[in-house]
Amino acid sequence: MAIWEAPAAFDDFVRSRHTELLRFAHVLTGDRQLAEDLVQDALERAGTSWRRLRKQDDPEGYVRRIIVNRHLNRLRGLRRERLVAEVPDRAGPAAEPVDEHLWHLLRTLPPRQRTVIVLRFYADLSEVQIAEAMSCSIGTVKSNGARAMAKLRTAMDATDPVRTTS
Amino acid sequence: MTNLEEALHRTLTDDRHAMPGWTDPAQRIVAGIRRRRRRRVTVVAAAAAVLAMVAGAAVAVPYYGLRQPAAPPTGVQPWVADPTTAPQLQRRSPREARAQCQGPRLADAIWTEVHGYRTTVFLANMSIERCTLSQDPTLTAAGADVPTGRESLNDRLKQVPATIDPGEPARIDIVATRDCPDPRPWKDLALRIHDRSYPIPGIGQACGFTLSPWYVQPPLINANITVTMRAPGQVRRGETLDYTVTLINTLSKGGAGKLQPCPSYRQTLGTVSEVHRLNCTGGRIPLHSSRTFAMRLVVAPDAPIGPVMLHWMLMYADGTVGIAEIANDGVPLEVIP
Numbered sequence: 001m002a003i004w005e006a007p008a009a010f011d012d013f014v015r016s017r018h019t020e021l022l023r024f025a026h027v028l029t030g031d032r033q034l035a036e037d038l039v040q041d042a043l044e045r046a047g048t049s050w051r052r053l054r055k056q057d058d059p060e061g062y063v064r065r066i067i068v069n070r071h072l073n074r075l076r077g078l079r080r081e082r083l084v085a086e087v088p089d090r091a092g093p094a095a096e097p098v099d100e101h102l103w104h105l106l107r108t109l110p111p112r113q114r115t116v117i118v119l120r121f122y123a124d125l126s127e128v129q130i131a132e133a134m135s136c137s138i139g140t141v142k143s144n145g146a147r148a149m150a151k152l153r154t155a156m157d158a159t160d161p162v163r164t165t166s
Numbered sequence: 167m168t169n170l171e172e173a174l175h176r177t178l179t180d181d182r183h184a185m186p187g188w189t190d191p192a193q194r195i196v197a198g199i200r201r202r203r204r205r206r207v208t209v210v211a212a213a214a215a216v217l218a219m220v221a222g223a224a225v226a227v228p229y230y231g232l233r234q235p236a237a238p239p240t241g242v243q244p245w246v247a248d249p250t251t252a253p254q255l256q257r258r259s260p261r262e263a264r265a266q267c268q269g270p271r272l273a274d275a276i277w278t279e280v281h282g283y284r285t286t287v288f289l290a291n292m293s294i295e296r297c298t299l300s301q302d303p304t305l306t307a308a309g310a311d312v313p314t315g316r317e318s319l320n321d322r323l324k325q326v327p328a329t330i331d332p333g334e335p336a337r338i339d340i341v342a343t344r345d346c347p348d349p350r351p352w353k354d355l356a357l358r359i360h361d362r363s364y365p366i367p368g369i370g371q372a373c374g375f376t377l378s379p380w381y382v383q384p385p386l387i388n389a390n391i392t393v394t395m396r397a398p399g400q401v402r403r404g405e406t407l408d409y410t411v412t413l414i415n416t417l418s419k420g421g422a423g424k425l426q427p428c429p430s431y432r433q434t435l436g437t438v439s440e441v442h443r444l445n446c447t448g449g450r451i452p453l454h455s456s457r458t459f460a461m462r463l464v465v466a467p468d469a470p471i472g473p474v475m476l477h478w479m480l481m482y483a484d485g486t487v488g489i490a491e492i493a494n495d496g497v498p499l500e501v502i503p
Contacts (some may be wrong), residue, residue, distance in 0.1 A: 004200050011192040018195075022185040027178050032185060044198040102177045121171065122178035155171055 001012050010050045014043055017060055028118050030107045034071075042066035064123070065133050072111055072134070104153050113148035116141055188450070242410060245460040250430050250444040256485035258384035261329040265335075267297035268381040269360040276357070276364045283342045285369055287357060289337040299380045300327040304358040305366075312352070315376035317341060328380035339378040340366065346373030389486035390417040397476055400500045404467035407435065407499075411478055411490055414456040423451035427483045433461060434477040436469050442482070469501045 006014075018039060025035035042063045046053055053059045106114055112134070119130045127145075131138045187196050255258045271293035279333045292339055310330035317339060319326060328336035338357075349371040356363045375457070411431075415423035428446035432439060444459065451457050477496040480488035491497055 004196070004203055006192060006196045008294075012198075014195050018191040019185070019187040022187070023183060026185050027183050033223045035185065040195070040198055043195045044202060047195055047199045048202070102173050106174075106177070117174060118178060121174040149170065152174075156170065 004048075006047060007050055007054075009054060013059060014047075017063075018043065021060070021063060021067070024118075024123065025062060025071075027122050028067065028115060029071060032100055038067045041070060052111055065135075066091075068115060068119070068133050069135060072115065093110070102156070104151070105152055109148050109151065109157075112140075113144045116145045117148050117152075122146060168377050173503035174206045187495075232429045239259060241458070243445045243448055243457060243459045246442075246445045247462075248445075250441055250443045252396065252430060252432060252441045253481055253483055255481065256487050257323065258387065258389040259356070260325045260384070261296065261331075261382075263298045263300070263327050264329055265298065266301065267291055267293075267299040267330070269362050271297055272296075272299075272359065272362070276404060278366065278367075283372075285340045285342070285366065287338050287340060287364075287366065289338075289359070289364070290335040291332055292331040294332050296329060296331050297413065298327050298329045301359070302377070302379065303338065305375055305377060306354075306356050306358055306363065307352045308354045312355075315343075317378040319378055319381060322383040323383055324378075325384055326379050326381045328382045330382055334382070336380045336382055338380050340369065341376045341378075342369055343374045344372060345377065349373050364445070386489070387486045388492075389480070389482055389488050390415075391423070391488040392416050393478070393480055393488040393490040395476070395478055395490040395497050397497050398501060400502050401465050403465055403469050403471070404500055405465055407463045407465055407476075409461050409463075410458050410474070411461050411480075412456050412458045413451055413480065413488065415451040415453055423453065425450055429480050429482045431481060433463050433477045434475075435463055435465060436474045436501070438466050438469070440465065441466065441481075447450040449465060465501060471501055471503060473498055473500050475499070 021039045021042070022035055025038045026032055029035050029038065045066055046063050050059075053062055055149065056062065106117065109117065115134060116130055118134055119125045120127075125133065127138050127141045130141045130145075134141065188462050271291060273290040273292045276289050278288070289299070292298075300305055324337075330336050350373075351371050352369065352450050355366045357366060358364075393413040394412045394414065395409065396412075397407065401407045413423075425444065425446040427446070428443055430441055430443045432441050434440075438464065448457055463476075475496040476499050478490035480490075482488075489495065
């Protein structure tokens with residue numbers, strides 16, 4: 001069996017983008033270990049299909065779609081979300097104050113609703129792009145996003161009505 | 167953008183959620199890809215091994231596993247016209263001479279076969295011991311001795327002296343000579359052996375007679391194969407006789423069932439006798455299995471009307487044979503106009 005050698009372009013892609021992909025997966029899942037597993041799996045899949053991926057313009061978008069779908073499929077298989085109580089232990093120089101309470105509320109959302117929120121407010125994707133990334137309809141994206149926002153707003157109002165009023 | 171939307175954006179993009187990069191990310195991913203490929207090859211190899219085992223079992227079970235009576239034939243090997251020459255056939259080696267076959271040891275009756283001027287007389291050993299019949303008999307007519315000539319035996323298939331096993335016959339040939347201008351009938355021809363007289367029927371007019379010594383025709387050596395034959399009861403003159411022969415491998419010794427080198431066979435119907443090579447395309451006949459071969463023979467246009475025996479004999483290269491329907495030496499047919 002011939003030993004698989006990574007194309008130079010794939011090598012560069014992994015070195016330059018894996019940190020950003022890890023962060024995206026962490027925001028998506030709320031779990032550092034799970035984020036590493038998802039990124040590892042997605043990059044391995046991308047590597048075996050790299051020749052085909054290079055013909056497309058957005059290999060990173062392809063890898064993110066793998067991460068999203070593998071995450072949702074995994075959760076669908078487990079039929080529950082594994083929530084981790086630990087808070088991020090790496091303190092960084094936040095430019096603005098971070099709402100720790102909101103981070104915890106995000107973890108209580110159902111996976112699809114949380115995914116829509118992350119893709120919308122972290123990855124800045126449009127509803128069309130979110131639908132494509134999640135392999136679902138735009139209507140599903142809208143309904144999941146609306147439900148998620150309503151839950152978050154209700155929860156925020158219940159704890160600190162002043163902060164979330166527009 | 168509402169306060170909630172701004173808060174979501176700020177929270178999700180906060181650097182506190184960033185994760186430390188891997189030490190050597192490219193090597194880590196490459197190692198994972200290689201591990202996947204090894205796993206895939208292992209799975210494919212295992213699946214191929216399972217398939218090979220299943221296929222091997224499918225072949226081996228009919229070959230080794232069936233310790234049962236021969237299965238019925240599933241197909242018939244087509245007949246192929248492939249004339250050839252018969253191999254040198256093995257026969258039982260000559261037996262050493264034993265004590266003389268005395269009168270009480272011999273059968274009470276003889277039987278004969280007439281081939282033109284030659285009449286072959288068969289006399290069996292009815293004792294329980296092997297004995298030798300070497301004393302020349304006396305030919306008589308109406309109780310009186312008939313002078314006879316002596317016929318020499320040049321046929322290598324005739325072994326002298328005639329040492330015969332219990333039940334086995336010795337043979338003697340009586341040849342009627344017609345080299346005189348006026349052959350005459352002979353009354354009550356008989357052979358006198360020791361003190362017993364055996365009538366000889368079927369001999370017509372003759373000038374005189376020659377006698378051979380007693381001899382035995384040693385039997386052929388049978389191969390470890392059983393041969394059966396199926397043929398229609400009637401066949402017309404000049405038409406093609408289609409019949410089948412089945413070889414059954416019932417013994418595991420002596421290369422039974424081997425069809426390499428491909429054996430030949432002799433088929434005989436009346437005066438028609440042909441030797442062909444068997445259609446061996448099916449390979450070896452597995453133990454306790456059989457194979458049926460289609461056979462074809464053109465009946466002579468002038469074949470005598472009436473009953474006739476169809477003979478078939480398989481002949482291996484080493485000279486051993488398999489005779490079809492050996493108990494009857496063939497199957498009876500009737501030639502019709």
